[in-house]
Amino acid sequence: MHELGMCEGLVELIRQQAGDRGVTGARVRVGTRHAVVGEAFDQAFALAAAGTPAEDAVLDLVVTPLTVTCRDCGSRTESLDVLAVCPVCGSADVELSGGDELVLESVSYREEGPHVPGHPG
Numbered sequence: 001m002h003e004l005g006m007c008e009g010l011v012e013l014i015r016q017q018a019g020d021r022g023v024t025g026a027r028v029r030v031g032t033r034h035a036v037v038g039e040a041f042d043q044a045f046a047l048a049a050a051g052t053p054a055e056d057a058v059l060d061l062v063v064t065p066l067t068v069t070c071r072d073c074g075s076r077t078e079s080l081d082v083l084a085v086c087p088v089c090g091s092a093d094v095e096l097s098g099g100d101e102l103v104l105e106s107v108s109y110r111e112e113g114p115h116v117p118g119h120p121g
């Protein structure tokens with residue numbers, strides 16, 4: 001379950017940014033090549049975040065595509081499928097690049113003050 005290792009790194013980053021603030025959410029961009037499963041990622045994050053300021057954070061996972069470069073027709077396209085073939089000519093002789101990032105894009109913090117946000121729905 002490689003999600004746990006990824007989440008431990010993310011939680012550490014969030015802790016550094018949050019300081020004493022409570023964290024309500026975090027948006028994470030993860031390349032499709034990591035092949036993370038949203039549900040497993042959520043569970044791993046909860047495990048890694050337990051006992052930290054990020055333990056109540058809601059994770060917003062954004063999967064980013066990889067680039068497919070076709071050796072036959074030279075086209076470059078993006079795909080979320082790690083087994084992609086060229087969508088232009090159908091060739092399987094393609095080179096895949098990117099799609100391996102893991103980026104903490106933004107963190108949202110609990111608001112301090114008299115107004116307590118509700119949770120409609």
Ligand SMILES: [Zn+2]
Nearest residue numbers: 070073086089
């Ligand atoms: Zn092609």
